[in-house]
Amino acid sequence: MIKVMHIKKKFYDKKHGDFYAVNDANFQVEKGEIFGLLGPNGAGKTTLLRIIATIMQQTTGQIIVNGYDTREQPEEVRKSIGFLSGNTKLYKKLTPVETMKFFGKCYGIPKNIMEKRIEDIVVNLQMEDFKDRIIEKLSTGQVQKTSIARCMIHDPEIYILDEPTLGLDILTSRTIVDFIKNKKGEGKTIIFSTHYMEEADSLCDRIALIHKGKIIETGRLESLKEKTGQTNIRDIFLTYIDRGGRLYELPKD
Numbered sequence: 035m036i037k038v039m040h041i042k043k044k045f046y047d048k049k050h051g052d053f054y055a056v057n058d059a060n061f062q063v064e065k066g067e068i069f070g071l072l073g074p075n076g077a078g079k080t081t082l083l084r085i086i087a088t089i090m091q092q093t094t095g096q097i098i099v100n101g102y103d104t105r106e107q108p109e110e111v112r113k114s115i116g117f118l119s120g121n122t123k124l125y126k127k128l129t130p131v132e133t134m135k136f137f138g139k140c141y142g143i144p145k146n147i148m149e150k151r152i153e154d155i156v157v158n159l160q161m162e163d164f165k166d167r168i169i170e171k172l173s174t175g176q177v178q179k180t181s182i183a184r185c186m187i188h189d190p191e192i193y194i195l196d197e198p199t200l201g202l203d204i205l206t207s208r209t210i211v212d213f214i215k216n217k218k219g220e221g222k223t224i225i226f227s228t229h230y231m232e233e234a235d236s237l238c239d240r241i242a243l244i245h246k247g248k249i250i251e252t253g254r255l256e257s258l259k260e261k262t263g264q265t266n267i268r269d270i271f272l273t274y275i276d277r278g279g280r281l282y283e284l285p286k287d
């Protein structure tokens with residue numbers, strides 16, 4: 035379970051001065067749930083996911099992941115999560131299998147368990163054709179699958195996936211979408227960000243709409259449809275943004 039409580043993250047840039055990239059985010063993701071964070075470019079999705087994944091610290095507020103406080107017990111949190119970030123760097127001279135072995139060793143996974151796990155991951159993510167090719171020779175989609183494989187190797191309870199299908203073709207996207215569904219089937223918890231509305235529509239149990247750092251609505255898609263009178267997620271989002279233009283101006287402090 036993930037509990038995000040009143041999270042704010044203040045940044046500074048020359049144009050805007052101090053501003054909140056995340057402004058009082060408040061929500062809970064239940065065990066076994068797929069939770070989508072949906073918003074346009076610059077909404078604050080990556081910042082929020084990085085804070086949940088302990089890569090960055092909040093300015094104020096508290097986050098509990100799998101029972102651990104991200105600020106007080108980051109090591110415990112990291113053991114519980116698999117984090118896929120947009121700028122995950124892999125060692126270019128290693129193959130996908132070597133990459134999994136390397137990270138598996140870092141997590142102290144016994145050899146026999148690791149070998150079986152690697153076999154399963156290769157099948158699940160359809161990596162058979164390129165599993166022994168060095169990463170610098172792989173396509174974007176193959177590298178993305180390797181990044182996902184890397185974050186699965188310790189079989190975490192919780193997956194935090196930042197734009198997992200960004201820039202991928204439909205076949206690779208489908209493999210990744212299927213992977214997310216399978217993980218839910220195993221009782222894992224998934225929070226992911228996307229700006230692909232239709233993807234969120236087909237995958238998520240619940241979504242949070244985020245705009246200018248504010249979570250402007252959280253709920254099941256069905257209830258958001260009822261509230262807005264819209265039938266698809268794109269129109270739901272636009273309805274909230276139109277209202278949000280007036281209601282959710284970004285405070286300076």
Ligand SMILES: Nc1ncnc2c1ncn2[C@@H]1O[C@H](COP(=O)(O)OP(=O)(O)OP(=O)(O)O)[C@@H](O)[C@H]1O
Nearest residue numbers: 045046047055073074075076077078079080081082
């Ligand atoms: N280290 C930083 N210093 C200053 N501003 C930052 C920093 N990191 C992000 N920002 C700004 O914070 C805001 C939120 O960025 P973030 O990357 O979280 O958005 P996003 O929703 O993930 O966008 P995208 O879909 O484009 O990846 C943006 O205005 C961004 O420019």
